[in-house]
Amino acid sequence: MAQVSSQAELRTALEALDSFIQVTADFSISAQINIQYAVTIESYAGGSPAVLTKDNSYSSYMFRITDGGSLTVRNIILDGNGAAHPQADEANRSLIYVTGGTLKLLSGSILRNNNSYLEGGGVYVNSNSSYYNAFLMTDDARITGCASRTKGGGIMIASGNQGDSYSIAGAAFIGGNTASDGGGVYVRSYAQGTGGTLTIAEQVQITDNTASGTGGGLNFSGYRNGGSAAATLTLTGSAAVSLNKAVNGAGVYFYSANDGDRFTLSGNAAVTQNTASQNGGGCYMTAQGAGVQFIMTSASLTDNTAGTGGGLYLLTDSGGSVSVTQGLISGNHAAGGASGTGGGMWIRNQSPDAGLLTSFTNITMSRNEAEAHGGGMALYAGGSPFSFEVAGGTVSENQSAKDGGGLLLSNSGNGSLTLRQTALTGNTAGGSGGGMYHAVTSGDSSSSLTMTEASIENNTAGAEGGGLRLTSGSGILSAVLTDCTVSSNTARGNSGGGIWNGGSNASLTLDGSTSVTDNSTEEGNGGGIYFNSEEGSMLLTGSVKITNNHADAAQSDFGSHGGGICLVPGRLTIQDSTEIALNSARLYGGAVSAAEDSQVTVEGGTIHDNTSSEYGGGIWIHGGSAVTLSGGSLNNNKAPYGGGIYNDSYLYAEGLRNISDGVYIENRTAVVRLNAPLAADSVIQLENSGYLSPNTDGTPIVVGEATDGYPLLSQTDAKAFQKPVRGFDGWEIRRSSDRTQILLAPSDYRIQYENLLGAANPNPGSYNSTSPDIHLLPPGSLPGSRFTGWYDAPDGGNSVTVIPHGSTGDRILYARWEAAGEDHTVTFKGGGSCCSRACGIPAPLTVRAGQSTLLPDAVPTRRGYCFCFWNTSPSGQGGSYLPGELLPPLSTDLCLYAIWKKRRFCCPCPPPLTASSFAARKLDAVSGSPLSGAWFALSQNGSVLLNSISDSLGRITFSGLRPGSYELSETMAPSGYKPDTAVHQVTVSEEGTVTVDGQPADGFPLYNTPSAEAHLTFTKADTSTGQPLEGAGYTLSNGISALSDLDGTVDLGMLAPGTYTLTETKAPDGYILDSTVHTVNVTNDGHITVNGNDLTQFRPENTRMRSPKPVINTVMEGDAIVTGTGVPGAAVTVTFPDGSEAAAAVDAGGQWFIIVPSSASLLANQTVNARQTVPGMYPSDTVSVLVLSRV
Structure with missing residues (x-):
């Protein structure tokens, strides 16, 4: 071991080939130090790290490792003295240059503050044809504050041998470095046949590095000209690439050009908080000439930002594969405005034939955001085959300003998409496809989408498809949803609250237990599903539910059609146990709206309790569309027009049909056409319409029609049709004589x-x-x-x-x-034998027995005489009568003699007196208009003398009256008027003046008050729920009775003015009879009050009966079964001492039994409770028994 404190001593130790050198003091390096054997250099044990600094006069490499040499650095700081060596200095080089050797940076080693004019700000590993290179950075080694004008601000590795090896592990830190490409690390193969492998593992951090081009943290590629060995990059363990910046690939830039090139993120590796000004905030991957592989397992891409591809940007011209397992892709942002696509991931395949395979397993893709399309992911598969598979996981709370809040997927080639046990929740798209947007973009391609046990919930689209927006374009798309949930999604500005499915040939199948529920479109059509495909079809089968969807939030120029489903156009088949219920539309089709030549076939299922505020509570049929009802049921739907069905096109029916909620037929084309016989007990309740209105000519109206397949209709068919409830009194349903039509015609x-x-x-x-x-x-x-x-x-x-x-x-x-008695004859004579010259003597008059009659009013004449009167005696001493006077009933023949006076005795001769007459007028008491058809009788002393009927001017005329008193009374009022019961006094004075009740008789007004009938109808309801009740019976004091219908409506018809009493005579099943006696008053102007209040406030109620208590037989401790008796068909629920409950039905014999749950062992003195619920009644009060001891 050698200890050194200067550059000279270091050189001496190296020349001596010491394998272990300790540096005991800081010093500067003013010349390159070559390493050609294996040596370890570290600071003196126990002291601070020694700092070896580039001398101000020296710019090149501090250490050069060559000829198989190996340098291990531990607890040493290499400082590039960047202030003395500005980056523009062309002589600047890396701190360590490796060319044919090994470099190990171990604990305490720090490379810092160095500027390199060429590659590798801190370390430059360059290939050597004679020696392999090896690089290891581990423990807490650091490379920081270094810069390269070209590549590898921290580290540059140029691979040239297949045997070269590189690894960064431990708690190594590469941060604050800069370069044109590869701000932290740049790795690339420059030799044909050489790939290269780099593993970054454990707690490595590559952070806060910057590239003015690509790869802010890391830039990696194999041999870029292709045809070489595969290159692999692996980030694993807890390695983190964070806070780096670049134009493209701020975290990682990966270039693939060879088959098998692969980038793997695994363990707990994280690529986070990196920012790219253009593409690939977290990772940028590009493939030229060979497929790319991206594998992500248990790793994360989070909070990265780029113009396009916030988390991942992958562009390939040669296909490839993407596999993500238990990955977290969250909080990424594609911030490029109109090009800001793919918040979490952006993937595009430009190959015309090499396919793209993508799979995602148990992923979490959340809170990503795109300023254009694809908040979570934007995948453009191109024209080659592709597959997209998601198995488990969630895509949630992602946002896009345009289409595809969660996922945006498109292909112009053939594709297969599968989503299993996956949740698309809480995603938002400013355009279409809140949860997912999928489009086939070529007419020569097809795509299949299979979703199984998936949930699409609480997603929102600003335009179409709140949950899913699927389109085949001009190609083919087949989508199948099995056991899926599409719930609480919203399309705000257009159609398809839950699902929008369209294109020239787009098919959609919902099966299993799939439910589409609580979805809505605020301004468009199809609250649950909007379907628009001329060649495609939709199938609902299994136990599918389309429930509680709405297209009624706001009216628009085009929207509010199809609360459950809107077809524009499309072919829909409903099968099995499908349920379409509780949906609502503002305008057309509460359950289904079918327009523009759509075809709907109902083979099974139920369509019930749907509503439309205008037309077609159940189904709206329009624009040449056709609906065929061959199975299933349709009931309790409601709309002002067409509660069950509103039809202006084609409706076909057969089998057992119960459409009691109403069929609205708009025109002759829209009559019900029968493909086969209707079963007995079928009901087709017709509604009033412009077409279905009574006509004054009594012309029969066609309401049903035979078809080619069923040419002759039966009486059972006709019996099924029910005429409208109003306006057709006196009309009936019957077959035409040739049995080809069902007619609504006046009854004979x-x-x-x-x-x-x-x-x-x-x-x-x-x-x-x-x-x-x-x-x-x-x-x-x-x-x-x-x-x-x-x-x-x-x-x-x-x-x-x-x-x-x-x-x-x-x-x-x-x-x-x-x-008849005997007719009598009145004979007129001119007066004695001297009167033969009298003229104008009336012919004999025949008078029927018991009748009065008027004498002829002609006055006879005789030269030289004046006619005075007719008299029963020739002497003029009998009874006298004037011409035109009323002759009372006769009991025998009568001869009347003309009485004359010579003119000289009566000069001048007074004119003969005539009988009096008058004409009163009959008038409407309200309008004053004349009334015709009123019958009046004029009586005297109790006997009717004359009768008269008012004419078109209301005139009632009587004549031939002699002075005296008479009584005038109305015997029949005009139709529609109350009779006038007054008796009027008529007086004829001696002068012939006639008065009625003291007033001049001519024109005397006699009034009738209009008898305005009013319609008594009201709704019967449940006291607790307010729901309408069927089967309540009511009777009026005039004897008219009626039962409440399915809607709770009691219709007692038209009532004339007057006062009536109304009582309930029958309670609905399961309800208590209401004994209240109601007072009904109908005013002359047709207004109805009940109990003094307006009819609109009258809504009588019934209280549901409470079920009788069940009987519990004796219960002993340890019993395994509890038994008892009850009402057959009722349900008995038993509560055991431990709080557990069990239920059983009462059999036809009134017996029930329940097995004691294993958790509820019965002990003496415990209490067993039971209650009984009879169908249609409230549950009974609880009955209790004590468990008895067996001792």
Whole structure:
């Protein structure tokens, strides 16, 4: 061993070939020291590290290792005296130059503060054709503050022999160094056939180095011209590459040109907090002419920043592979604005044929951010085949300003994508594809996407596809999701809250237990799924659930279609136990919106409890689309128009169909077409529409139609169709005569005429609700009888003179007769034999027995005489009558004589007096308009003398009245009006003046008040939940009854003004009868109040019954089974002393038993509790028994 304290002593010791040299004092080096044998140089034991400094006069290498020499440095500081040797000095060289030898930097060794004009600021290892090179840096060795104008600010290794070896391990530190490339370390093979291997392990730190070009921390490559041995770079253990800076590859720059070139990150190795101004903040990998391999196992890429590829930037023209297992890729940022793509990873394959294989196992890719596309990852597979596989792990809380918040994947070649047990959660895209964006970008390529047990949750897209955005472009894409969860995703500005699937040939299959739930689109279509593919198809099979999705947040120019699914266009098949429920849309299709020639086939599953605020609560069919219902069920969906289905295109049905929530048919094309028979008990409830509206002509409306495959319809088919609940009173559903159509047509009602007694009947035998008013004519004459009118009952009843338009129901009308008695004759004579020259004597008048009649109003004339009156006696001493006067009923024939006076006795002869007349007017009490059809009778002393009917001007005319008092009363009110029950007093004065109730009779107003009917309908609800109840029965005091339907609606029809009582006569199953008697008042203007409040506030409720308590049989300690009795079909739940519960059903015999859980050993004096729940009732109160001792 030699101890030295100067350069001269050091040279002497080396010349003596001492293998161990201790430096006892600091000194400067002013000339190169050559190492050509194996030697260790270290500071004197126990002292501070000796500092060997480049002399101010010397710029070149301090040590040169050659000819197989080996230098081990321990506890020595080599200082390059950078202040005295500025970087521009062309003579500046590395501190240590190795060319054909070995360098070991061990504990306490520090290389610092050196500037090199050429390669290697601290160490330069250069290949030697005769000797292998070896480099080891370990323990706490440090290279810091060194700089190279070219490559390797800390270390430059130029490999030239396959046997060269390099390793950096221990707690080695390479920091604060700078270079053009490889700020910390630069490694490259410069010899054909030589690859090179560098392992950086344990606690090595490569930190805070800077490259003005590539590789801020580390720049590594094999032989760059290709055709050489593979080169491998490994970072393992707890090695860290951090806080480095470069233009490209701030942490690591890896150049691949040979098959097998590989970069491995393993152990707990970390590449973190590095910054590249362009690409590859953490790592930059490029491959020229050969595939690249990147392997990452249990390592991390975190908090790195670059313009593109914040964590990893990988560009290859020759394919390659990427494998990440249990890797952490987090907090990376692609900050390049419009080119800021791939926050966590950016991968592109430019090879037209060499494939790219990528696999990720149990990864965590989180909180990465891209200012353009691909927050977590952007992968561009190019035109060659590729595979992408993720098995386990999470892609979460990543962000992109444009597409692909979590993942952005594209290929123009054939690709296979598989995600198993992977979570895409909480990712955000400013554009489309919050969780994942996948696109096939060539029409000649295809891609398959398989997702199994994956969860896509709480992702957000500013445009399309909150969870997934999948497109085939002009190529082919087949996506299959099995046992996956797509939940709580949002598409804000466009369509596909959960999934957006489109392109010319994009197919989507959901199977197993896959659920698409709680997703929404705020302005677009398809809250759960948006599907847009002319050649593709969508299949829902297995136990798939599409539930509680929404397209109803805000109305837009194009959105609010398809709460669950929107097809524009597409082909959808629904099978097995698929459930589409509780979805909602603002405009069209609560469950499914089908437009632009879409095709929907429902073979199984259920579509229920979906809502639309406008059209099609269940399904909206539009724009030439077709829906075929061959299986499954559709119920309890709601919308103002088309609760179950709104159809303006094509709807096909067969089998057992229950669409009680309504089918809206917009036009003739949209009628229901039957492909096969409908099963018994099918229900197709039709809704009112512009097409489905009653017409005054009574023209039948087609609602169903046969097809080529099923040309003749059955009565069972017709029975399934239910007419709209309003507006079609008097219409019915029936088959057309040729059995090819189902029609909604006016019902034909029969009019049966009784008690004609052989008289001819001129009236029609039938009518329908569209027939005009039928004014009944009297039957033909019947000898000895006089017809008195048509009545609606054999005795008593009401007189019927007209069957008004809009009436319904079969009718029986009874003719009533009275004995005709003997007709009487009134004969008129001019007065005695002297009156033969009288003119204008009326012809004899026949008067029917019991009837009054008007005398002819013509006045006879006789030369030289004035006519005075008619008299029953020739002497004029009998009863007198004037022309036109009312003649009371006669009991015998009557002869009336003209009474004359000579003109000389009555000159001038007064004009003959005439009988009085008047015309009152019938008017609407509200509008003042004249009313026709009011019947009035004029009576005197209790006998009806004359009848009159108001004409079109409302005039009621009576004439032939003699002075006296009469009574005027209305006997029939005009249709739609309340009868006027007043009796008016008519007075005819001796002067012939007529008054009614003291007022002038002509024009006297007689009023009728409109009888405005009102519609009594209300909703029956559950007291606790407010949900509508079916099966509640109500009866009005006028006898009308109704049951509440599926929506809880009780419809008691139209009521005339008046007061009624309303009582519940039947409670819904499982509910307590409401005994309240309600008072219903209908005002003349059609307003309804119930119990004094507006009808809109009336929502009667029922309280659910509580189930009866079960019976528990005796329980003994140690029993293995607890038994008892209950209501058949009920569920009994037993709570054991340890708090555990078990349940069982009560069998048809009323018995139940439950096996005691192993955790609940029964001991004496413990308590066993039970409660019973009968379907439709509340659970019972708890019943308890004490466990008995067996002793």
